[in-house]
Amino acid sequence: MNRWSKRPSGANVLAGAFLVLVAVVILYPVLMAVLGSFKTNAELSGGGSFWPAHWQFANYSKAWKGANFARFSWNSLFVSVAATAGTLIVAAMAAYAADRRDFPGKRLAIAIQASTMFISIGAVVLKPQFDLMVAVGLHRTLWGVVLILIAGHAGTYFMLASFMRSIPRDLDEAAMIDGSGFFRTFRSIILPLLKPGLGVAGLFVFRSAWNEYILPSVFTMTNPKLQTLTVGLANLRYGVSAAMQTDLMLAGACISLLPLLLVYLLANKSFVQVTAGSVKG
Amino acid sequence: MHRTRIKLEAVAFTLPSLLLTLALGIYPIFWAIRYMFYEYAGYGTPKFVGLYNFERLYHDERFWNAVTNTLVYAGGKLLVTLPLSLLLAVLLNRRMRGAGLFKTIFFMPTVLSASVMSIVFYVIFNSYNGMINQLLQQLGWSRGVEWLGANYAMLTMILIAIWGAVGNYMLLFLAGLQGIPRDIYESASIDGARPVQQFFYITIPMLGPVLQMVMLLAITVSLKGYESIMVLTQGGPFGKTDVMFLYVYKMFFPVASTTAEVQQFGYGSAVGFAAALLIGAVTLIYFYASKKLNSLY
Incomplete structure (x- = not known):
């Protein structure tokens, strides 16, 4: 066989x-x-x-209650859900406008998105980003982290744009002729048909938001209450207590790893397909 | 009238995306380009110093140490990751039982957080009572290996990076392999080509474009990575694992365990800019080299 x-x-x-x-x-x-x-x-x-x-x-109850992992988990969940929802909305709207309409500055807008994917100057950007959040008063909340994560939506934007291209234009043109406006066409024609794309893209955004370490660690340096799982866990490594609490470290690591492992086992086909699809382009 | 409204609506739909990208993606780059000509410690007025930061960079031994380390780290990682992931992809591309399970296992590290896994790897590689050294002791090697000590820390970091990357590149290669028609292999094996010959005379040339794209991606990604080093060694011991972007990070956010350092936003911007340029240069060199290789085939 x-x-x-x-x-x-x-x-x-x-x-x-x-x-x-x-x-x-x-x-x-x-x-x-x-x-x-x-x-x-x-x-x-x-x-x-x-x-x-x-x-x-x-060990788990010790980590959950004693070492604040309940708090960290909640923060991680908040950041990941908010960043995923925000990224999908912002990227889907922009991809819809770019794929279905012509408007002044469209090429420039696409070029700007593409450029952010290629230029990388490392942690330098965190300082002006932090200053901006101070200016709008969001540096003491996790919304600052969420906004910065949403701003990095270029990958999702291009992924959704390619999904959008496969939705027949006749459908939204017919809806438009029937009197459906630009927004209504988006909401009741495009979004429902884009669901598979949104699901897959959402999986990727959620993963990177959940795993994000450097950004939340910088934003919560002076505010332990806002720390996410990755940050709280890394602090156990360089924490003030001299004795190494390996049991706590590993229980904490599992609290952070297991949800994603579960998602991966349930949806590994989607992960695998998109990663593979990115070379076929 | 109707047309303009639709145009306005399209612009409105683009605005959230555009504003966020401009404010949090583009503006920080211009911020860095401005401040790399300044001396700025985060308080007081920034002082314009012209090209001084670049002169300092040129003589900064820690920076060049970080450059060397980056090349060793990225090079070591790629030298193992790319052939290994290609081999795994070739093995899994044959019709075989359990291929799906192997794929799921190999890709798993890609889903997991690098920083969290670094904590786990710390427990595993820790010199005093790490799991590997305990295992070595049980096997009779009482001294164990200083995995995170000065001699082996870089090797350990490379091993961890390979662990995290192999599955990702395996999957990309696998996608490329699936584009090669199977009858080519069949006719080659009828003509008596052995599997190794098939690999070098069919697989590699047919995989050409995918191979080039994957390598380009792999090079840029591995030159930029510093998250697991930051969690595991913070660049130590004695700067042995300090890589470029970690050095940049420490200019902006001095880490607790290193000796008291001040924030140096101006110089840090210059270092970040130089690091980006270096990565761009390596990418360009690769790009031209692979084009040359192309004309050879």
Whole structure:
């Protein structure tokens, strides 16, 4: 039926063994994080066995309540949901206007979007961005972080534009002739047809917002209450307490990793298709 | 009348996107271009110093150390990641059982947060009671390896970067491979071409454009990356893992564990600009080199 089972040749066995080896190396750190998050600190630093001696579910409640991970999780969720919703709305509106209409400055607007994807000067931009947020009074809230994340919507914009191109123009032209305005056509014709594209793009935006570290860490340096999971966790590494709390670190890491892993396992087809599609262009 | 209204509406639909991009994407670049000619510590009035920051940059050993480290970090990562991910893609491109499962596993690191995984890797590679050293001790190697010490920290960072990137490039290569018609391979194997010959005489040339695009992407991405280094070593020990954009970051937001440093927005802007130029130069060199290679085929 397939070549693998038909000819278990030496080369095929070797290839299979190699794939399994790579898979083990890839899975190892994640597996160690999950298993380690159920061990005691002594077990973790004393070279215990592979499986936890007793499953320490208490590590999670310790992280959740004691180390503020409930707060961090809420902040992460807020930032990710708001950034995803905002990015999708802003990018979909702009992509709709660019794909369906001509207006003065359209080429320039597209060129500006493209340029932001190629120029990178690193952390320099965080300072003027922060100053702007101070100027509008958003630097003490997570809205500043959300706005900056939304501003980086160029990738989503181009992704949605390519989805938009595959929606037949006849549909919105017919709606227009029937008296539907520019906005109504967008809301009741385009958006429903764009749903698959929005779903996939949303997955990508959510992932990068949830995983974002440097931006929220800069914005919440003096405001621990606003820290997200990535920031709160990294602070355990350089925290004030001298004793390393490995159990807490791993439980915290899992609180941050597991939601995304779950989303990935449920939707890995979408992730995989879009990543692959980006080269076929 | 109707036309203008629709034009106005289209402009209105573009405005949120345009304003956000101009304010938070474009303006900061011009901010940097202005302040790289200034000395500015965040308080008081910025002092215009002309080209002094670039003169300083030229003599700044820490910057050139960071440049070298960046090239080692990116080079080491790419040297393993690209061949390995291509090999995985070729292996998974054959009709075989479990290919989907392998793909799902290999791509998984791409979904996970680099900073969070860096914390996990810290627990794994930590010299005193890290998981790897515990394992080595159980195997009888009592001293273990100073994974995050001066000699091995860069190697460890490269390994972590490879771990995170292989699956992503595997998937991109796989997409390219799927565009190569299978009958080419079939007729080649009828003519007696062995798998290795097929790889070099069919796969690589047919993959050409995809290979070039993926490499371009890989080069720019790996020259820019610094997040996991920031969490794991903060550039240490002794600047051994300091890369360009981490150096820039530390100019703007001095990290707690390094010796007391002041913010240097002017000089930091100059360093950021220079780093961007260097990355642009490397990209251009690659671009021309790959064009030359093209004409050879």
